[in-house]
Structures are given as structure tokens and as C-alpha cells.
Amino acid sequence: MKSINLYLLLLMSLTGSLATAAQGRVSNDTVYIPADISDYMPPLYGSAGRVQHFLREQREAYPGKTLAIVFTKPGTYYIDTTLVITPELANGNGAIVFMPTHPGDSVTLSGGRPVTVKWRRWKKGIYKATLDLPYNFDQLYINDIQQVRARYPNYDSSARHYNGSAADALSPERIKTWKHPQGGYVHSLHKGEWGGYHYRITGVNPDNTLQLEGGYQNNRQMGMHATHRFVENIFEELDTAREWFYDQPNKTLYYKPAPGTRLSKASVVVSRLQQVIALKGSADNPVRNVTIANLRFAHTAPTFMDTREPLLRSDWTIYRGGTILLDGTEHCTIRDCEFDHNGGNAVFVSNYNRHALISGCHIHDAGGSGICFVGNPDAVRSPLFEYNESQPLATIDTVPGPKTNHYPDSCTAYNNLIYRTGTIEKQTAGVQLSMAMNISVLHNTIYDVPRAGINVSEGTFGGHDIAYNDVFNTVLETGDHGAFNSWGRDRYWHPNRDTMNSLTAARPELILLDALYTTRLHYNRFRCDHGWDIDLDDGSSNYYIYNNVCLNGGLKLREGFYRTVENNIILNNSFHPHVWFKNSHDIFRHNIVTTAYKPIGIRYWGDETDNNLFPENTALPAETDKHSLSGDPGFVNPIAGDYRVKAGSPALRIVFNNFPMDSFGVVSPELRLLAKKAPLPMLAQQRLLTTSETTWLGARIKNIETLGERSAAGLPDNNGVYIMSVPDNFPYRLQAGDVILKAGDTAVQKVSDLLNAYSRQGDKAKKLTIFRNQRQQIVD
Known part of the structure; x- marks a missing residue:
């Protein structure tokens, strides 16, 4: 005892x-x-x-x-x-x-719910059993191992998107082979690869196309991706080991076991509840002092068809719940728990919460996000919800800060191991912050996720401390994102860049009305091979970014204000400044970069861009960095991931300070033993990118060749011709940053298409379809 x-x-x-x-x-x-x-x-x-x-x-x-x-x-x-x-x-x-x-x-x-079934052999290796349940279910566990609902294409653990996707998943030829597809599901990436969509099949049209409901799971509607999609819960697609189908009208469960499975002895569990424990209080009467410790949580039901609440003007919609929900709490703790193969979010900290602590948890194979801190929109002054929404200046509430206290404040995610989240939903994160203040995200290891490892949805209300995290293998299934990602589409932000330029120049005090407190991003190690290591997107403001190691994807600052970036190490990549404001007050100094800067749409360079170390003299920019140096930084042991610099390094002359390289990620011995290691880069000096740049009627144009150019323009793909500069008296009403998509009736995917169409069609090509402010329009 x-x-x-x-x-x-x-x-x-x-x-x-x-x-x-x-x-x-x-x-x-x-x-x-x-x-x-x-x-x-x-x-x-x-x-x-x-x-x-x-x-x-x-x-x-x-x-x-x-x-x-x-x-x-x-x-x-x-x-x-x-x-x-x-x-x-x-x-x-x-x-x-x-x-x-x-x-x-x-x-x-x-x-979940345990069920007793009596299996009998059916055909083609498939067994069936009578199962009389009053509800349908989305997940089946045999001997506590999650099985695969009948799908096309079949599950492939090596496939990048959805463990298998196909353009013909919705082809009329395939659909006409299904007798009763009602109740099946379509899962698809967003057309721009900004998350995903989910639809329930409700019927079939005479032309063998599907009748669908859903598609509200992304806050920037652009439709399904043409290729990355799959269907599930279709009886005729049950054709391989571990697949199952439940025919609820006929109370029959079908299953094709893997070879060697003894079904007569197997335990069978079906998903049932979306939440196991919910702490439900309010700001006026909170739940206090609850600790949940050393328990495993499993078998909760997926929530992808309930993910419909928009999060201001980010790309997200969410389901406000999780396997454990904290809603209206103070001083509550979730400690040393395992969240294993749950269908939605693992932990959701919703609305008013103070001093919540999630620590030492092992979160894996979740259908949604790992840990979410999400406030209520009623705490936000002048909230808007869809990317293209805007409001006149006269209607904007100009009182700083939150309107109510219905948001998480002074909460912590510490020492958590989070991986393979977003197995169903793709607009997810290992740790998600929205409408929250002073959240500490410390010493977490996050990897193998479809989108960001850590995401901050907007500036409301800042003050976050994001430090000592190890985040890698991110943005595995989506695009235009980062291992760390943020947006800042706060009350000052406008989808039209010219309007926003005028607004922020005339009323700069609007910028920090929501992003009240500085968010610190420091002592982290990030790696993203399909985007940026650190991606501060639209309007992200009031950040202090220092002492981070970026292993592959570089660091991006898109339009925003008051960002100081110093003493970071950026390996095999560089600094990506995108479309800055005239008075951004941005600072980039005392950093080690290993390729030349990669600016896009930059006319103004902020308050200071100087005293950085480049790999060679040819990488030094002419318009900035008057005191920067070039040379080998002289890392102590890069093969082992020790990127401190040796005595005599030119980095010390630009006032770079060494910082520890052994403090990233989880700290408890149990979780450190389980955690994967971040893949370290093979350092190599990269040549500057050769481009397709040319001139057309005096304008400088080029192909869309990089993720940065695609992101800066807000394009869903790499098709189009990017306008770099336009001379005076140009015959078209174009401006730098526009992308030409069509010349007359001819689609323009690259520079040669534009030049050929213009020379071949003459006046017929005079009408151009362009992409500006993330929407199509016609100019002539």
C-alpha cells in the first residue's frame, strides 16, 4: 500500500x-x-x-x-x-x-462499444456476421487494431495522400458499379491543397454522378482536388484484407480478415462516442482542479462531418470537441495519458479556460488534431470569418484586445509526443491555437502530420511562448504551409492589398489591436520538406523569432508588421520575404543563411536587414545587408546536428550567439525513448535558381516555378505567368504580382503559352484573364 x-x-x-x-x-x-x-x-x-x-x-x-x-x-x-x-x-x-x-x-x-458477433464464411475470403445496432459507425477494431472501411483506391501505407487517392474515384464508370452507395463518403484534398473536404453520398444522378452533402470543412471554398480523392463505405469496394463494411439496414457486418486472423477468438469493438470526458463549466462558474492522469483513451468516433465552425479568416473550420473536452475550466490537468487511434481531436480546450495543463501525453493516430486551444468568436472585436470578407473602417471596433473573457489564457502544452494526427481531416495541426492568449507550447515533439505541426490561426491575442519544440515531417499531404504556420488576418487586414496598404498607412494603430502581445518563437528545431520550416503568412504580426534551427524549408515572412528575426540558423535554404508593407518595421539580423535571399514582391525592406552570414559573396544582396559577411560558418558537428559555430567563425563577427542544440522536444525518458528523431540535412551549397525570366511588351515575366511564387500569388497550382514588373504606358492594366491565366480563350500555363497565343491570335488574345488578390478577373 x-x-x-x-x-x-x-x-x-x-x-x-x-x-x-x-x-x-x-x-x-x-x-x-x-x-x-x-x-x-x-x-x-x-x-x-x-x-x-x-x-x-x-x-x-x-x-x-x-x-x-x-x-x-x-x-x-x-x-x-x-x-x-x-x-x-x-x-x-x-x-x-x-x-x-x-x-x-x-x-x-x-x-467504443464491444460487440459479440458470430462470424460465418461468405465468399472471396470475406466473412459476415449479424450485428443489430441502432446506429451506424465509422471505425472497427479487431483485437484493438483499427481496420479499414471498404474504399477505393485500396489502402496503401506508402501513398502520400490519404494512403491512396485516384482521379477516377468519382468516375461515372466506377459509380455505376455501386448498387447502393448512399451513406458512403468522399474525401478529397482542397483544390489548392489547403486542407481537405468530406462529403456524404446521398444519391446518384441519372448520369452516374453523385449527389453529395458536405464540403464545408474548409473556410476557403475552391472545390475538390482533381486527383487526390478517395471514396469509402462502399460495399462493392470491399476486396482486400482488413477491409470491412456494415450494412445497417440489413444488420450485417462484412469483414475480410488478414491471413492468420482467428476471428472466433477475436475481440470486436465499434466506435460510438465522440467524447469520453467533458469538463463543462463557464467563465462565471468554471470547473476547477480536475486532474486526469495515466489513462489511455481509445476508439472515439470520427468528427469529420461535424467539422463546420469557421475560425475567423483562417483556412480552418473546426469541431469544437475532442476525446477530452475542457470548456470553462480553471487549473485542470491532463497528464501522462495516451490517446490512441481516436477519430477526431485528442484534446480540445474551448472557450474560457485558465491555467489548463496538458503534459506528458502520448498522442498518435488521431483523425483530427492533437491539442487545440480555441476561444469563442464573441471574444473578438469586429470578427470576420471568410477570407474575402471585409468591413469599412467606420464599422471597425477600435478598442484594443478581447471583448469578453471567453478564450484560453495562460494554458500550457508541455512535453507531449504527437504524431500521425490528421489521419482523416487534413486541415489539422499537432497543436492548434486560435482566439487565445499567452499559450505556452514547450518541449513537444511533433511529426508525421498532413499540415502544420504548430499552427496559430490569427493574431488574437498573442503573447504565446513557443519554445524547445522538435517539429518535422510536416505538410506531408497538403501544400503552401509550414512546420510552424501562422496567419494574421485580424480586424485591420483586408483581402485587397491596395486597400490594406492605404488603411495601414493611414491608421497604423489598427495593426496591434488584436495581436496585443508579442508571440515568441525560440529554441525550436523545425523541418518541412513540402513548404517552409517557419511560415508567417498573411498579416502575421508582432513576433519575436530567435534561436531556432530551420533544417530544410527556410523562413518566410509574408505581409505583416513588427517581426524581429535574429540569431536563427537556416540550413540549405534562406530567408523568404514576401510582399511587405512600406512601414512593416520588420527586422532580420544576426542570422546564418545558406543560400541567397528569396524575395517575392518586395519593394520595401523594413527597418533593418543586415549583419547576417551568407555562404558566399555572390549571395550577398545589393539593396540590403551592408554589414553582412560571407563564408563557411564552421559548425561544430553538423552530421550530429550540432550547429553551434566554432571559434573563429565569421558568424561571430556578425554577432551571432551560440545556443544549445540538445534541448529540442520531449524531456521525459519514456517519451524520448518512443520519439522518432528529426532527419538532419546533408549540407550543400546551392546554386541560385535559374529561371524562365524574359520580357514581353517591355514587362518582365516568368513561369511560376517555386512554392514561394505560388504562395505569394495565392495560386492553387503552378500554372500561369508571373508578372515581375510593368513599364510605364504598358498596354494592359497589369501590375507586379499579377498572374496571367488565359490569353483570349487560350489557357496560359507557362511563358511560351502566352507568347505563342499573342503572336498567333493577334487581337483575339488582347483580353487577359489574370489572378489578383486571390481571385480571377479580366483585363484588356
């Missing part, structure tokens, strides 16, 4: 109480309540209502004491309904703790 008491003492210390008695007794500080409060036999089936009832009774009997919900038996507890903890259950000065009795016990709280 001594070991139990020591373990409880550790847990109770988090909530300010002392555990001095063994399980099953009332001590001076703690009441222990067995979670398995009935004579359950394995598998243990927990009644959330009964647990709530006992909590209420014990809270009334012992106000102010800590109530410890202990799981006395190892195993899986299948919760019948979401266990909701309200302020009434956590009132007074007491606390609630959920935990196993013994520190080594393996206890799972499941959002």
Missing part, C-alpha cells in the same frame, strides 16, 4: 491536496471512489451516469475534499455516455482526480 500512497501523493500535489490513505478509505484530504462501482466482469462496462451520481453524493458529503475516481482493475472501460464533469461536481476547494489504482496498471477509457 505504500507505493499506492506515494503515487497518489504525487497526483494530489498537482491539485494542492495530500493523499495519505490507501484506496477505499476516506483520508483527511481525499475520498476514493471506485470507478467500477458494480460487479462488472471484463470487459468492464462503465456507466457515466452512475459515476456522476456517486460524485454528486460524495461531493455533498465531503465538500472541499479531493475526490479520487480510481480504476481498481486493469483493462478497458467502455463508457456508455460521455462523462460530463460540471462545476457542481467540482465545487468548493476540492479537486477531482481520475487515475488507475496502481501506477503501472494499464487502464483504457473507450469511446
Whole structure:
């Protein structure tokens, strides 16, 4: 019993109480309540209502004491309904703790339902069983391993997008082979690869096209990607091992097991609940002092068809929930838990929350995001929700800061291992911040994600401390993004660049009304092979970025204000300044870059761009960096990832300061043992990019050749001709940054298409279709 008491003492210390008695007794500080409060036999089936009832009774009997919900038996507890903890259950000065009795016990709280089925052989290696359930389900687990719902194309673990995608997934030829596709799903990337869409099939048209509902899962509507799509839950596509299909009208489950599977002995679990535990309070009456520790959470239902709430003017829509939901809490902790193959978000910190702590957690194979801190739009002054929305200056609320306190503040994600999130939804992140303030994201290891590792959706309200994280293998399925990504489409921001130029020049005080406090990004290691290591996109403002290692994708600052970037190491890449404002007050100094800068649409260079180290003299820019140097930085041990510089390095002469290279990522020995290692780059001096640049009627034009050019223009692909500069008296109403998409009726994918169309068609080519301010328009 001594070991139990020591373990409880550790847990109770988090909530300010002392555990001095063994399980099953009332001590001076703690009441222990067995979670398995009935004579359950394995598998243990927990009644959330009964647990709530006992909590209420014990809270009334012992106000102010800590109530410890202990799981006395190892195993899986299948919760019948979401266990909701309200302020009434956590009132007074007491606390609630959920935990196993013994520190080594393996206890799972499941959002699924165990079912007993009798399999019988059907045909082509497929088995079937009668299963009478009052609801449909989206995930099936055989022997606690998630199986694959019948799909086309078949699951391929090596495929980059969706584990298999195909342009013909929605072809009429394939659709006409399906007898009853209603209830099936279509999953597709966004046309611009900015996340994904999901649709439920509701019928088939006479021309063998599908009737669909959905497609609201992205806040920038552009339609489905032409290639990266797949269908699932289609009976006729059940044709390979591990696939399954549930025919609910006929109460029949079909499954094709992998060779060697003994179905007669196999456990079968189906997904049921979207949330296992929800802490539900409010700003006026919060849930306080709840700790959830050392538990595994599994089998929750996917939420991709409920992901419909837009997050201001970012690209996101969200489902405001997770396997664990914190909504209206103070001083609540989720510690040392595992989130394993859940269908949606793992942890969602919603609306008013103060001092929430998520630490030591192992989060993997989640359908949605890992950890989300998301406030309520009613906390934002003059909120807008879709990218193209705007409002006149006279209607903008000019009071600084939040309108209400309905947002997470002073919360922390510390020492969490997060990987393979976004297995279903693609506009996701390992850690997501939106409408929040002073969030600390520290010592997390995040990798193998379809989009950003860490994402900040807008400037509201800043003050975040993002440090000592190790983030890599990111943007694996999407595009135009970064290992760290942010937007800043705050109340001052306007989708028309000319309007925004005028607005911010006339009223610069608008810029920091939402981004109140500086966000610090420091001592991190980032790697992105399909975008930028650090990507500050549209309008991101008020950042201090220092002492980071960028392993591959470089660092991008798009239009925004008050960004200071210093003492960073950018390997095999460089600084990407994109379309800055005249008075951005941006600073880039004392950094090591390993290729020439890659500016796009830059007319103004901020307050200071100088005292940086370049690989060679030819990389030094003429218009900036009057005191910068070139040369070999002399890294201590780059093969081992030690990018400190040796004595005598020219980096020391530009006032670069060494910083530790062994403090990235998770810190607990258990998680460090599990975590993958970031792939280190093979350093090589890169030649400057040769381009297709040429002149046309005196204008400088080129192909869209880089991700930076595509991002700067907001294009969904690399098709079009980029306008670099336009001379006076040019015959077309074009400007630098425009992209020509059509000349007359001829599609323009590259410079040769434009030149050929103009020479061949003459006057017929005089009407140009261009892309400006992220929308098509016609000029002549």
C-alpha cells in the first residue's frame, strides 16, 4: 500500500491536496471512489451516469475534499455516455482526480462499444456476421487494431495522400458499379491543397454522378482536388484484407480478415462516442482542479462531418470537441495519458479556460488534431470569418484586445509526443491555437502530420511562448504551409492589398489591436520538406523569432508588421520575404543563411536587414545587408546536428550567439525513448535558381516555378505567368504580382503559352484573364 500512497501523493500535489490513505478509505484530504462501482466482469462496462451520481453524493458529503475516481482493475472501460464533469461536481476547494489504482496498471477509457458477433464464411475470403445496432459507425477494431472501411483506391501505407487517392474515384464508370452507395463518403484534398473536404453520398444522378452533402470543412471554398480523392463505405469496394463494411439496414457486418486472423477468438469493438470526458463549466462558474492522469483513451468516433465552425479568416473550420473536452475550466490537468487511434481531436480546450495543463501525453493516430486551444468568436472585436470578407473602417471596433473573457489564457502544452494526427481531416495541426492568449507550447515533439505541426490561426491575442519544440515531417499531404504556420488576418487586414496598404498607412494603430502581445518563437528545431520550416503568412504580426534551427524549408515572412528575426540558423535554404508593407518595421539580423535571399514582391525592406552570414559573396544582396559577411560558418558537428559555430567563425563577427542544440522536444525518458528523431540535412551549397525570366511588351515575366511564387500569388497550382514588373504606358492594366491565366480563350500555363497565343491570335488574345488578390478577373 505504500507505493499506492506515494503515487497518489504525487497526483494530489498537482491539485494542492495530500493523499495519505490507501484506496477505499476516506483520508483527511481525499475520498476514493471506485470507478467500477458494480460487479462488472471484463470487459468492464462503465456507466457515466452512475459515476456522476456517486460524485454528486460524495461531493455533498465531503465538500472541499479531493475526490479520487480510481480504476481498481486493469483493462478497458467502455463508457456508455460521455462523462460530463460540471462545476457542481467540482465545487468548493476540492479537486477531482481520475487515475488507475496502481501506477503501472494499464487502464483504457473507450469511446467504443464491444460487440459479440458470430462470424460465418461468405465468399472471396470475406466473412459476415449479424450485428443489430441502432446506429451506424465509422471505425472497427479487431483485437484493438483499427481496420479499414471498404474504399477505393485500396489502402496503401506508402501513398502520400490519404494512403491512396485516384482521379477516377468519382468516375461515372466506377459509380455505376455501386448498387447502393448512399451513406458512403468522399474525401478529397482542397483544390489548392489547403486542407481537405468530406462529403456524404446521398444519391446518384441519372448520369452516374453523385449527389453529395458536405464540403464545408474548409473556410476557403475552391472545390475538390482533381486527383487526390478517395471514396469509402462502399460495399462493392470491399476486396482486400482488413477491409470491412456494415450494412445497417440489413444488420450485417462484412469483414475480410488478414491471413492468420482467428476471428472466433477475436475481440470486436465499434466506435460510438465522440467524447469520453467533458469538463463543462463557464467563465462565471468554471470547473476547477480536475486532474486526469495515466489513462489511455481509445476508439472515439470520427468528427469529420461535424467539422463546420469557421475560425475567423483562417483556412480552418473546426469541431469544437475532442476525446477530452475542457470548456470553462480553471487549473485542470491532463497528464501522462495516451490517446490512441481516436477519430477526431485528442484534446480540445474551448472557450474560457485558465491555467489548463496538458503534459506528458502520448498522442498518435488521431483523425483530427492533437491539442487545440480555441476561444469563442464573441471574444473578438469586429470578427470576420471568410477570407474575402471585409468591413469599412467606420464599422471597425477600435478598442484594443478581447471583448469578453471567453478564450484560453495562460494554458500550457508541455512535453507531449504527437504524431500521425490528421489521419482523416487534413486541415489539422499537432497543436492548434486560435482566439487565445499567452499559450505556452514547450518541449513537444511533433511529426508525421498532413499540415502544420504548430499552427496559430490569427493574431488574437498573442503573447504565446513557443519554445524547445522538435517539429518535422510536416505538410506531408497538403501544400503552401509550414512546420510552424501562422496567419494574421485580424480586424485591420483586408483581402485587397491596395486597400490594406492605404488603411495601414493611414491608421497604423489598427495593426496591434488584436495581436496585443508579442508571440515568441525560440529554441525550436523545425523541418518541412513540402513548404517552409517557419511560415508567417498573411498579416502575421508582432513576433519575436530567435534561436531556432530551420533544417530544410527556410523562413518566410509574408505581409505583416513588427517581426524581429535574429540569431536563427537556416540550413540549405534562406530567408523568404514576401510582399511587405512600406512601414512593416520588420527586422532580420544576426542570422546564418545558406543560400541567397528569396524575395517575392518586395519593394520595401523594413527597418533593418543586415549583419547576417551568407555562404558566399555572390549571395550577398545589393539593396540590403551592408554589414553582412560571407563564408563557411564552421559548425561544430553538423552530421550530429550540432550547429553551434566554432571559434573563429565569421558568424561571430556578425554577432551571432551560440545556443544549445540538445534541448529540442520531449524531456521525459519514456517519451524520448518512443520519439522518432528529426532527419538532419546533408549540407550543400546551392546554386541560385535559374529561371524562365524574359520580357514581353517591355514587362518582365516568368513561369511560376517555386512554392514561394505560388504562395505569394495565392495560386492553387503552378500554372500561369508571373508578372515581375510593368513599364510605364504598358498596354494592359497589369501590375507586379499579377498572374496571367488565359490569353483570349487560350489557357496560359507557362511563358511560351502566352507568347505563342499573342503572336498567333493577334487581337483575339488582347483580353487577359489574370489572378489578383486571390481571385480571377479580366483585363484588356
